[in-house]
Amino acid sequence: MSTAVSAPETRPSRGPLTDLLTGGGPVRRALWLALAGLALFSIVRAVSGEEALTSSSTMSAALLLAVPIGLAGLGGLFSERAGVVNIGLEGMMILGTWGAGFAGYQWGWGAALVGGVLFGALGGLLHALATVTFGVDHVVSGVAINILAAGLARFLSELFYTDNPAGGGVTQSPPVSSKPPSFSLPVLSSGPDLLGDLEQKHWFLLSDLAGIARGVTSGVAIVTVLAVLLVPATYLLLWRTAFGLRLRSCGENPAAADSLGVPVYRFKYIAVIISGGLAGLGGVFLVFIAGIYRENQTNGRGFIGLASLIFGNWRPGGLAAGAGLFGFSDALQLRSRSAVVALLLLVAVLLAVLAVRQFLRHQLLVGGIAAVVAVAAFVGFLTIDELPPGIVSFTPHLTTLLVLSLASQRLRMPAADGLVYRRGEN
Amino acid sequence: MAGAGASGGTPPAGSPAQDAPLAVELRGITKRFPGVVANRDIELTVRRGEVHAIVGENGAGKSTLMKTLYGEHRPDEGTILVDGRELSFRSPSDAIAAGIGMVHQHFMLADNFTVLENIVLGSEPTRGGRLDRAEARRRILEISDRYALDLEPDELVENLGVGDRQRVEIAKVLYRDARILILDEPTAVLVPQEVDELFGNLAELKREGLTVIFISHKLDEVRKVADSITVIRRGTTVGIADPRTTTARQLAEMMVGSELPSPETRTSTVRDVPVLRLDGVTVASLGGRPAVDDVSLTVREGEVVGIAGVEGNGQAELVDAVMGLRPLAGGTVWFGDKDITAWSTRERREAGFGFIPEDRHRQGMLLEGTLWENRILGHQTRPPAAKGWFIDRKASREDTARIMKNYDVRAPGPDTLAVALSGGNQQKLIVGREMESSPRLLVAAHPTRGVDVGAQAAIWELLKDARAEGMGILLISADLDELIGLSDTLMVMLRGRLVAELEPATCTPEQLGGHMTGGTAAAGAA
C-alpha cells in the first residue's frame, strides 16, 4: 500500500540571482517574461527605427484585433473544458456578425449586441445537438456548421438586403444605426493626454511603455471592456464555483461525473451554447468596428481563436496572452508593412536564443533548424524593405503555426476533450 | 446450515439482526438487454450492518445487478427495497439520496483533478455561489481520520497509486453519507497484503454500522470477510451460503455448476534452445524512474516464462518493448541468435512473434472490422492474407472460417463484425490467429482476462499444446492460478525490476503476493 505522498519539496537554492529570476511562482515568472519582452521590443524599435512596433496606434489596433480572437478563444474554452471540440467557432462568429448587422441596422447597437450573441448561440445549439445528442464526431460537425453558416449568411443577406431601402446588398448589411460607446482614461489618455506626450519623446523603454499603456486605455470600445472583464470572470466561474467544477468534470471524465449525478449532457449543451454565444459576441465586435455586416468579415479569426486556446493551454490567462499575441501580429501587418520586416529581427533574435538553448540540451536537430531560420530571418530583415501584401496577409496565421509547432509538447488538454460521450457506453 | 445447492432461501433462523428491517432487499429483479437476459428473477437479502458478498463468474450478471441497485439503469421487472421501503431509482442521484454508494471496479476518477475535487464533485459545499474548499477539506479529513483512509485532499489523482485511488473512491461514497456501500470487484487489482488492508477498512465501516455489499469472484477472500454469500449464475440467484460452513470448492461448484477446470501442468517440455533473450532491458518513462529497469530473462523453446506482478509495475511497458512498440533506453533483445533491438514491430512479427495483447479492444482487434479482417491483422504481409502487394480476400475468408472451426469461435461467419462476438469468442479468434502463424515466441499478456470459464479452459489447453510443440511463451498475468498452473519459470516484477524467481510447483499465492508487494513494507504500485 502506498504511503501518503509527501508535501512538494522545496527546491534547493541555486544562487540569489537565479532564484530571483526563476523562483516565486508563475505570476512572478510571467512578470519577468513581460519585462524581458518589453525590453526586446524597445531594442528592436530603436535598431530598426520602426515606430509602429510599440506605438499607441498599433497597440490599440492590437487590442482591437485581439478582442474577437480572444472572445472566440473563450468560447472554445467553455466548449472544450466540457469535452466538446468546437471547430465551428468560425461559423458561429459568422452567424454572430450577421445577427448583429441584422438587428443593428434596425434597432441600434444594443440590439446588435443581443442579436449577434443570440445568432451565435443558435449555432452553438446546432453543434450541441449534433455532437451530444447524435454523437457525431466533433470536428466533422464543426466543419459542417462552418459550411452551413457561410451559406446561411449569404442566403439571408440575399433575402433581406437586396432591394432593401435601408441599403446593403448580397454581401453586406445596411449600416448599424447607432454607434456603441467607447471609453478613455481621463487624464492620461485623453484631454491632456500625458501618455501620448511621453510616447512622442521616443525614449527607450519608457516611451514604449507609454505607447502600450495609451494604446490600451484610449478609445476602448464597450465590447472590449466586456471581453477583458470576461477573462477573469471565466476563471472565477470555471475554477471557483461548483458549476465550473461540474462543467470541467464533463471534459475530464464524463463517466465519473455521470456516476455522481452530474447531468453531463445538460452541461455539454450549456457549455457549447455559451461557446456559440461568445463567438457571436466576437462577431458583434467586428460589426461594431466596421459599422456594418460584411461577408467574410471573420476571415479565419474563429480558427485563430482556437489556436490561442491551445496556446494558452486551455486556461483563460494564457488564452488572453495568446489572443494578444495574435492580435498584435494582425495589427502590425495592417498598420505598416515595413514594420513587419522589423518583426523579422525579433524573430531572428528569439530563434537564436532558442537555438542556443536546444544546443545546450543536445537537441541538435531542433537547434539546427532554429539556427537556420534565425539566420534567414536576419538576412531577410537586412535585405527586405517591405513585404508584399499577399505575404503579409498571413502573418498572424504563420505566427500561429510557429507558436503551435514550438509549444505543442507542453500542452495538456482536458482529458476527455473530443470524446464522443454516450451514457453507458464509456 | 450450508447453502450448497440450495435455490434461494432465508438466512439461518435465530441470527441476531433478523428482526430489524433488511438494509437491501431485491425481489424478482429482471433486466434484459438486446438479445440477452442479464438478470433473471434475482433475489437478494442483505441485513443491516453485515458484509454481504455476491459471487459469480465473469459474465454471470453481478455488475448488471449492482448497476440496477445503484440507479444506473432501471430493472424491467422486480422491486427494490431499501430499509424496508420500496424505492425506484431514475439515476444514481436517487440511489445516493437513499444512502447507497457504489465503489466501481474501474475507478471513476478525473486524473487532472485533485482528490478533493473528485470527492466533492456533484455534492459540492458552496458559500454564496463559490465553491467552499475549506469546508470540503475539513469534511474529507474528518472522514479520512474516522475510517483510516489516509487522504491528501490537494494531491492530483494522477499521481496516486492503485490502493490510494480505491480509498478515494471509498471516500467519495462516505462523503455522501452512504449507509450501504457496494464494492464492485474491489480486490481485482490488489495483492493479498493490500486486500487485508482493505478488509481492515471494511471492518471499520461495519463497526460504524454501515452495510457492505461486495461483488467478487475470488472465493477465498470472500470467505474470509463476508458474513453471508449470495451466488449468482447465468443471471439468476442459485443459492445463499454461509461462509462458516461452506467450502471454497462448494462455492465454486455453485458458481460454475460443475467441476472447476484447473490449469495444472506437470511434465516439462523445456528445450535448450533460447528463443527470446532480454539483456539489461530498460525502458524510460515520463517520471524519473524507468518503467522497466535492467530486466534480463530468457525464454527457451517449449518453456512458459510467467511474469507476476501488480498492474502498473512495468509489465505493460515490458510487453511493448518486446514487441517493438516502445523504444529501449538500454539493453538488447535477442531472438534466437539475432540482435533484434532495432527491429520494428512488423519485422518482429514477420520473424515469428505472436502477440496476445492485454487489452484486446485496444491492441488486438478492429471492433468495427469483419472477422476476416481481424484474422489477418498482424499478419497482413504474409499469406494467406497477402498476395504480392494485394490482399487476397478469398484466401483470408477461407482461412478465417477454418480458424473459427478449429478454435470454436462462435459467430455466423467470417464477414461478421468483430463487435458482435462475446469477449471469449473474440479472444479465441485472437489466440487462433496467433497460433496459426506458428510463432516461435508467443507474448501472451493476460490471455484469459474477461473470458468465461469455458473459453478460459480452452485457451489454457491451446497454450499447453503449443508449449509442448516447442513454442516459447512469455506469459504476463494477474491471475495467480493461471501463472502457477502454466509457468515453467515464474518471475515477479516490481517497480520495473525482476525481484524474484519462484518455483511454480511449490510456491503459494501468499509467497507470490509477498514478492509482488515487496515484502512487509507497504509499497504497492506507487
Add this chain to the structure above:
Amino acid sequence: MNALRRMGPALLAPVLAVVVALVISSAVMAALAVNPFDVFAVMLDFGDSPTQQVTAMVVIVNRAIPLFLAGLAVAIAFRMGLFNIGVEGQYRLATIIAAAAGAAISLPGPLHILVIMLVAVIVAAVWAGIVALLKVTRGVSEVISSIMMNFIALGLASYLLTGPFRGSPEGASIISTAEIPESGQMPGLNGIFGALGLANPPRQLYGFLLIAAVVGVVIAVLLNRTRFGFDLKASGMSPSAASASGVNARAMVVKTMLLSGAVAGLIGLPDLLGNTHSYTTDFTAGLGFLGIAVALLGRNKPVGIAFAALLFAFLDRALVPLQIADYPSSVVTIVQGTIVLAVVVANEIARRVARRSAERGTAAPAGGPPTGNGGTGPAQTTPPGGTDERQGAQA
C-alpha cells in the same frame, strides 16, 4: 441483385440525409416566403432544346469532376482518421504554380500536360506533407495546422499572382498567369456526343474526365485491395491495434497525407487544362470545403463520392437559372449546407444501427453468405450476461 441488397443499408444513410436536408431547406424557404417547389422546378429544368439539355449535363459533369477529386482527396485522409481540411490551400497553390510552370515550358502535347499534372501533384503533396510532419514530430493537431496552411497558401497564391507569376498586362481587371500554350491544353470529349447521336453542345466536356476516372479506380483499388490500403483502414479504425499489428503509425500519417495532397493537386486541373488555361483571381474557389461535404456524403467510398459530386454539381449548376428566375440563388448553399449536416448525423445513426444489430447477431454479414462451421446462425450463442463482457474488457 445480391449486390444491391448488400448495398441497401449503406445507401440508406446518404439518401435519408438528402431527403431530410431537402425537407429542412424547404421549410426554411417556406418560412421566408419562397416557394420551395418552384425553386426545385427551376433546378430540374434543363431547358427545352436537346442542345440546352446536353449543355446542362456537360456543365454538371464538368463541375463534378473537380468535386470528385476533392472528395477523393479528403476521403483518403478520413479513412485514416485524419482531417485534411487543407485541401483548399493545397489545390489553389498547386494550380497557380502548375499554371505558371505550364506557361513557361514548351513540350509536345501529352508530355506537356503530364508535366503540368506532375507539378501540381508534387506541390500539393508537399504542402500536405508539412502538416503531416508537424503532426508526427511536434504533435500539432492537423486540423488547426491545415487551416492555417490554407491561409498561408492563399496569401502566397495571391502574392505570386500579382507578382512573379503575373501574366496579364498592368491595369487589366482580371489578373492572371500567362496563358498555357496549346500543347498544354486538354482537348474536350465532345466527340462522344456525335458518336451517341446527341446534339453537340457549345460547351466542351472536359477531357480530364478520363483521367479522373482512372485516378478514382486506382485509388479505389489501392484502398480496398492492397496491403497499404488495409494498413490505412486499420489505422483509421484503431491506431493502437494497427501499431500492434506492425503498422508504423507515424509513417502512415505522412504517407496518407502525401497521397491525399497528391490527389488534391489535381483538383484545379480540369478547369485549368480544359477551360481557363491560366490561373486568375476568380479561379474556382471553395472546392476544398465542398470536397469535405462530398466525401462525407459519399461515405468515403469512390463510387459514393462520384454520385455525391454529381449531386453537388447539379445543385451548383442551378445557381444561374435561379438568379434569372429571380430567386435568391444562395438557396443552393443552404441546401448544400443542410445536406452536410444531415449527412454527418445520418452517418452516425447508421453506424450505431449497424453496430447495434451486429451485436444482436441478427444482422446479415457484411457480404457473402455465412459459412457453415458449427455456428448456429443468427440465434444467440453467447451465455446470458455476455453483454457484460462485450461492453469492454473487464479485469
